[in-house]
Amino acid sequence: MLECMILQRYENMITPEKWWIDLQFRNTLNYLSSAIYYSVNDPKGIQGDLNTFSYSEKVKISEALKNAYDKASEATALETSNKDQKNAIKKWGEVLGDYFPNSNYEKYGRDKATKKRYGRAWKRIRDKYAAEHPFCELCFDRGIIVPTEEIHHKKPLSEGGTHDRSNLIALCKSCHSHIHAKRGDYWGNRRG
Numbered sequence: 001m002l003e004c005m006i007l008q009r010y011e012n013m014i015t016p017e018k019w020w021i022d023l024q025f026r027n028t029l030n031y032l033s034s035a036i037y038y039s040v041n042d043p044k045g046i047q048g049d050l051n052t053f054s055y056s057e058k059v060k061i062s063e064a065l066k067n068a069y070d071k072a073s074e075a076t077a078l079e080t081s082n083k084d085q086k087n088a089i090k091k092w093g094e095v096l097g098d099y100f101p102n103s104n105y106e107k108y109g110r111d112k113a114t115k116k117r118y119g120r121a122w123k124r125i126r127d128k129y130a131a132e133h134p135f136c137e138l139c140f141d142r143g144i145i146v147p148t149e150e151i152h153h154k155k156p157l158s159e160g161g162t163h164d165r166s167n168l169i170a171l172c173k174s175c176h177s178h179i180h181a182k183r184g185d186y187w188g189n190r191r192g
């Protein structure tokens with residue numbers, strides 16, 4: 001659902017905003033805080049409205065987004081007008097918890113065979129997908145806003161999965177490690 005909301009945002013933009021990650025992140029928070037109240041139509045026309053949150057859930061999510069937006073605004077103000085990098089970073093910390101936007105979504109140690117499958121093409125797909133999915137999709141479904149840190153293959157490449165977007169999901173570090181833990185993978189081994 002988040003994917004559709006973000007895509008609609010970009011489709012409706014006449015002049016594409018400059019890709020400046022923290023501004024983009026901040027503005028996306030603002031956009032989503034109102035967009036969450038509207039229906040999100042399934043672009044494939046199969047499921048109809050994808051926004052199945054109840055009204056009280058929508059209010060909760062909207063408030064969380066609004067709150068994050070306000071803090072992000074303060075952080076950008078500190079950075080740009082006051083040149084107060086230290087406090088800006090502190091503010092960003094309040095918005096993002098321990099996370100910073102879209103920074104480290106590729107830091108797994110992979111074995112050689114797996115690495116070969118991750119070329120430049122994948123990096124492009126991954127970055128595009130991450131830009132369109134600024135928040136962890138699993139956390140977002142629970143109404144929690146956590147920046148995307150890793151793009152995960154639902155079906156691992158080693159098991160015949162592809163880079164097709166239907167096989168991708170944007171995750172935070174914590175959700176990603178939960179998924180791998182459930183699959184019985186070890187840290188530093190056989191990463192998908």
Ligand SMILES: [Zn+2]
Binds near residue numbers: 137176
């Ligand atoms: Zn998450």
